[in-house]
Amino acid sequence: MEKELRLMKGNEAVAEAAIRAGADGYFGYPITPQSEILEYLMEAAPYNTTGMVVLQAESEVAAINMVYGGAACGKKVMTTSSSPGISLKQEGITYIAGAELPCLIVNVVRGGPGLGTIQPAQSDYFQATKGGGHGDYHLIVLAPASVQEMADFVELSFELAFKYRNPVMMLSDGAIGQMMEKVWLKPQKERSKTVPAWATTGKPPTRERIIITSLDLDPNGQEKFNQKLIAKYNEIKEKEVRYEELMCDDADYIFVAYGTSARVCMKSIQLARALGIKTGLLRPITLYPFPSKRLNELAGRVKMMVSVEMSAGQMVEDVMLSVNGKIPVYHFGRMGGIVTEPEEVVDFLKSKL
Amino acid sequence: MAEATGIKEIIKPENLVYKKTKVMTDNILSYCPGCGHGTAHRILAEIIEEEGLQSEAIGVSPVGCSVLLYEFIDIDWQEAAHGRAPALATAIKRLLPEKFVFTYQGDGDLAAIGTAETIHACNRGENILIIFINNGIYGMTGGQMAPTTLPGMKSSTSPYGRDVKIMGNPLKMTDIVATLPGTYYVTRQSVHTPANVKKTKKAMRKAVQYQKLNKGTCFIEIVSNCPSGWKMTPVEANKWMEANMFPFYPLGDLKVPEEPTAQTKTNSEKK
Numbered sequence: 088m089e090k091e092l093r094l095m096k097g098n099e100a101v102a103e104a105a106i107r108a109g110a111d112g113y114f115g116y117p118i119t120p121q122s123e124i125l126e127y128l129m130e131a132a133p134y135n136t137t138g139m140v141v142l143q144a145e146s147e148v149a150a151i152n153m154v155y156g157g158a159a160c161g162k163k164v165m166t167t168s169s170s171p172g173i174s175l176k177q178e179g180i181t182y183i184a185g186a187e188l189p190c191l192i193v194n195v196v197r198g199g200p201g202l203g204t205i206q207p208a209q210s211d212y213f214q215a216t217k218g219g220g221h222g223d224y225h226l227i228v229l230a231p232a233s234v235q236e237m238a239d240f241v242e243l244s245f246e247l248a249f250k251y252r253n254p255v256m257m258l259s260d261g262a263i264g265q266m267m268e269k270v271w272l273k274p275q276k277e278r279s280k281t282v283p284a285w286a287t288t289g290k291p292p293t294r295e296r297i298i299i300t301s302l303d304l305d306p307n308g309q310e311k312f313n314q315k316l317i318a319k320y321n322e323i324k325e326k327e328v329r330y331e332e333l334m335c336d337d338a339d340y341i342f343v344a345y346g347t348s349a350r351v352c353m354k355s356i357q358l359a360r361a362l363g364i365k366t367g368l369l370r371p372i373t374l375y376p377f378p379s380k381r382l383n384e385l386a387g388r389v390k391m392m393v394s395v396e397m398s399a400g401q402m403v404e405d406v407m408l409s410v411n412g413k414i415p416v417y418h419f420g421r422m423g424g425i426v427t428e429p430e431e432v433v434d435f436l437k438s439k440l
Numbered sequence: 441m442a443e444a445t446g447i448k449e450i451i452k453p454e455n456l457v458y459k460k461t462k463v464m465t466d467n468i469l470s471y472c473p474g475c476g477h478g479t480a481h482r483i484l485a486e487i488i489e490e491e492g493l494q495s496e497a498i499g500v501s502p503v504g505c506s507v508l509l510y511e512f513i514d515i516d517w518q519e520a521a522h523g524r525a526p527a528l529a530t531a532i533k534r535l536l537p538e539k540f541v542f543t544y545q546g547d548g549d550l551a552a553i554g555t556a557e558t559i560h561a562c563n564r565g566e567n568i569l570i571i572f573i574n575n576g577i578y579g580m581t582g583g584q585m586a587p588t589t590l591p592g593m594k595s596s597t598s599p600y601g602r603d604v605k606i607m608g609n610p611l612k613m614t615d616i617v618a619t620l621p622g623t624y625y626v627t628r629q630s631v632h633t634p635a636n637v638k639k640t641k642k643a644m645r646k647a648v649q650y651q652k653l654n655k656g657t658c659f660i661e662i663v664s665n666c667p668s669g670w671k672m673t674p675v676e677a678n679k680w681m682e683a684n685m686f687p688f689y690p691l692g693d694l695k696v697p698e699e700p701t702a703q704t705k706t707n708s709e710k711k
Contacts, residue, residue, distance in 0.1 A: 112535055140534045145560035149527040152520065152557070156500070156528030159518045162535050182521045287516035287532075289496045289539050298510045300519035 091272045097237040097263040100270050101167065101193055102127035104238035105139075108245060109276040111162035112140040114153035118172045119205040120261035121195035125167070137278055147172040151179030151192070158188035159299040161286025163245050163279065167193035169261070170211050171202060173219075180254060181220030184316075185301025189248030191241065192226070193257045195264035198397075198424035206424025207261030207347055212401035215258045216375040223313055225320050227255040227327065228374040230345035234268035236372075242273070247327065251319055252285070258374060260397070262347040262426060320376075329372035330381060334360070338367030340436060341385060343406050344395040345371050347426060352395050354429035359436060366436065374402070379409035386413040391439065395432055396420040415439070463489040467511045474674020476664030477506055479631040480573060480640070484544070485513050487644045497540045498532050500525040504546035505579040523554025526561035529568045540651060542569035547588040548578045551613045555587075558613065565622025565656035569647045572614065572659065575666040576685060583669035587611040590688055595669070610688070614661040618694035624656035626695035630663045632678045636691075655697070663689045 095103065102124045105113060115125040125143060133139035140157075144150035150166045157164035168176060173194045183190060194215065198208035215228045227247050231237045237259060244255040282288055290296045303309040334356055335341060342352040349370040359366040369385065371378050386392065391414055394403035400418035407416045419435040421427045463485040471477045488497050494515055501509040503522035510517035520528045525543035533541040550558050550572050561568065577595055578584040585595040585602060588610050592601040602610075618626040625647060629640040640662060647658035663685050665677040672680060 112531060114531065140531075142530070142534065144527070145556055148524070149530075149557050149560065152524035152527035153531035155520070155524075156518060156531035157535050159528070160498075160532055160535050164531070164535075178521055179524070186519075287498050287518055288536060289498060290514070290516045291495045296510075296514050296516055298517045298519065300510065300517075302507065302519055 089274050093270055093272055094267055095234060095270050096123055096265055096267050097231070097234045097259060098123035098195065098265065099127045100234045100238040101241055101257075102131065103272055104241040105165060106131060106133045106137060107273050107275050108242040109137065109163065109278040110139050110165060110241075110245070111278055112142075112153075112157045112164040114142050114144050114150040114157070114164065114166050116144050116147045116150050116168065116172060118147075118169045120197060120207070120264050121167050121169045121193070123264075124193070137275070139278070147175035148179065151176040151183070154190045154192075155179055155183050155186070155188060158183065158190045159186065159287050161283040161288065165191035165193070167195065169195045169197050170199050170208075173211060173214065177214075177220035180226070181218070181222050181224060182301050183254045184220075184224035184226065185222060186299050187252040188254065188299070189245070189252055190254050191244040191248060191257065192254060193259060196258065196260040198422065204424035205261065207263075207397065207426060208422065208424055209260055209346060209348060209397040209420070210399070210401070210422065211258065212374065212396065212398060215256050216377070216405070224316060225375050227251065227253055227323060227376075229255065229257050230372060230374050231257060231259050231263060232346050232349045232370060234263065234266065234270045237263060238270050238272060249283070251323055253319065253323070258346070260347050261424075324376040327373060328376045328378050328380070330378040331370040331372060333368040333370070335367035335369060335385060338365050339390050340364065340366045341389050341392045342366060342368045342395050342432065343371070343382065343392055343402065344368060345374060345402070348395045348397055348420065351427050351429050352432060355395075355432040358429055358433045362433070364436065364440070377405045377409065379405070382406060382409035383411065383413070386410040390414060392416045393432070393436055393439070394418045395427060397425070397427060398422060461485045461489045463494055463514050465512055465514050469512060470508055471505065472668040474665065474667040474677060475505070476575065476631050476662065477573065479637060480571070480662050480664070481509065481512050483631065483637060483641045483644060484571065487641060487648060488513070488515060491645065491648050493540045493648065496538070497542070498536070500528045500532070500541075500543040502543070502545040502549040504549050506544060506546060506573065507580065509544055523549050523552070524557055525549070525554065526557040526566070526568070526570060530561050530564070530566045533566060533568050537567070540648065542571060544571045545573070546579070547572070547574040547576065547586045551587040551611050555613070559617065559620070562617040562657045562659060563620045563622045565624075567651055567654050567656060569644075569651060569658045569660070572661040573664050574661055574689065575664040575669070577666045577669040579666045579669045583666070590684060593684075612689065614659060614689075614694055617657070617659050622656050623659055623695055624650055624697060625658040627659075627693045628661040628663060628689060628691050630681070630686075630691055632665065632681065650697070661689070663691065
């Protein structure tokens with residue numbers, strides 16, 4: 088397969104990109120608005136072509152634990168779900184983080200809490216960026232804002248996951264998962280034949296046995312492990328921050344928004360500038376690590392920031408911490424599965440001027 | 441004193457006829473005196489050695505008393521979250537189909553929190569071996585009622601005995617999985633006498649062969665004891681197990697392949 092231009096849903100793009108990235112295994116469970124990923128993979132049947140395993144598990148809990156098993160064999164494995172399903176996966180995710188296993192988890196977010204709605208939302212930001220399950224850990228969190236990024240971030244996620252032996256979450260939402268856009272798909276990659284030294288593959292006589300576990304009954308050992316994780320997260324914060332700036336150079340006001348909200352704000356800055364209000368957009372591409380340093384720099388020369396999210400205000404806390412009191416920071420956004428209108432964002436900004 | 445000296449003379453390397461299998465590590469077992477886990481571990485390690493599986497085996501250890509199983513058997517291991525071992529094993533076997541993949545789980549792990557993972561792995565016919573140690577109690581956490589605790593049996597969370605009207609009935613997981621089309625070989629054994637140890641070992645050897653032939657899920661329950669949790673001496677515990685556990689969980693095969701293959705015959709004759 089060569090590089091190819093297709094019109095696809097975000098969900099389909101994830102599935103196709105996973106096959107082309109040479110993924111070894113996908114384990115999923117149906118839930119709206121992301122079931123197309125599993126459906127696409129079952130139809131594509133990559134087990135007949137690349138040898139990629141695709142399995143519909145009995146639950147999200149089982150699916151994430153299959154990911155654990157596959158990842159511990161050194162394989163490129165992934166699962167996808169939407170908010171209520173991601174909550175169920177949290178046990179597995181903390182074990183995966185604790186065992187330092189690489190994998191990709193895609194959350195096509197819908198509104199909550201509880202069963203909530205099936206419409207797009209960004210209300211799982213805290214869960215994604217602050218840990219989600221028990222214990223001190225972080226995922227690397229990527230936030231796609233287009234179908235193209237849904238595709239591109241699959242391979243990027245696997246790269247980061249294996250580089251740091253850390254689970255990566257792609258935090259999408261129902262809008263990006265469901266909408267169709269043109270997408271450039273990369274050529275088919277071969278599945279990797281290299282086996283990481285830490286993987287369980289059966290113990291040859293030449294090496295010690297490998298134990299994949301997150302258990303350390305000795306508190307001193309556990310604390311050392313926690314410190315090791317912190318060092319890893321610090322390195323990730325140092326090297327892996329990704330963001331995009333739009334019209335920030337001369338801006339007096341900055342919208343901070345990711346994913347679908349960033350798309351909305353692209354229109355909002357045009358509308359605001361037409362009114363003579365110089366606004367810009369900072370779009371975090373990595374939500375963890377968060378572009379705190381850049382936001383702090385920008386806070387030195389702009390008058391105000393508005394965190395625009397389809398939530399009750401979650402990322403706004405990270406924006407506030409980044410800005411550290413230098414300038415006022417507000418949150419604005421719709422909830423419950425309602426996508427914010429560009430005009431609403433501008434009206435909110437005007438109300439704070 | 442004279443007697444002690446005599447023993448010292450007998451305990452010499454050249455007189456050793458019964459040795460630890462190489463597949464067992466030198467780590468000291470973390471189990472209580474009289475517990476069946478140690479014996480079950482040893483049989484498993486012997487099978488791994490005798491069948492030449494040390495470089496092929498990937499084990500999945502549970503949460504419970506045998507959580508540290510990976511310290512005792514010298515193969516590659518994955519430690520699962522409570523109850524999730526069959527899900528891990530599913531992915532391991534599908535991604536590395538040439539390897540020998542098994543789980544080792546207690547009754548709390550397998551029959552309570554891991555019920556769904558167990559039933560669905562068995563129903564899909566995952567080509568793995570599930571070893572299920574059933575001692576009718578949560579040992580690790582201090583003797584609480586398990587899904588397998590017998591009616592009337594006392595535990596720290598059924599201090600007046602398990603009243604099934606209030607606490608529900610014990611669950612016979614092995615009987616359930618035997619009804620599923622994905623299981624190939626389902627048996628219930630014990631390890632409390634040399635004769636039973638031999639039978640259990642034979643069952644494990646069969647399971648190894650069936651996995652090589654991609655036959656589906658093999659499921660071996662080992663009805664075991666918990667002297668500490670049952671608050672009995674090891675001897676009392678074994679007697680109590682025979683008198684109370686075995687009538688409720690009868691030993692023997694629950695599902696056997698209709699036609700044993702030539703390869704199986706050869707190996708069971710091999711000893």
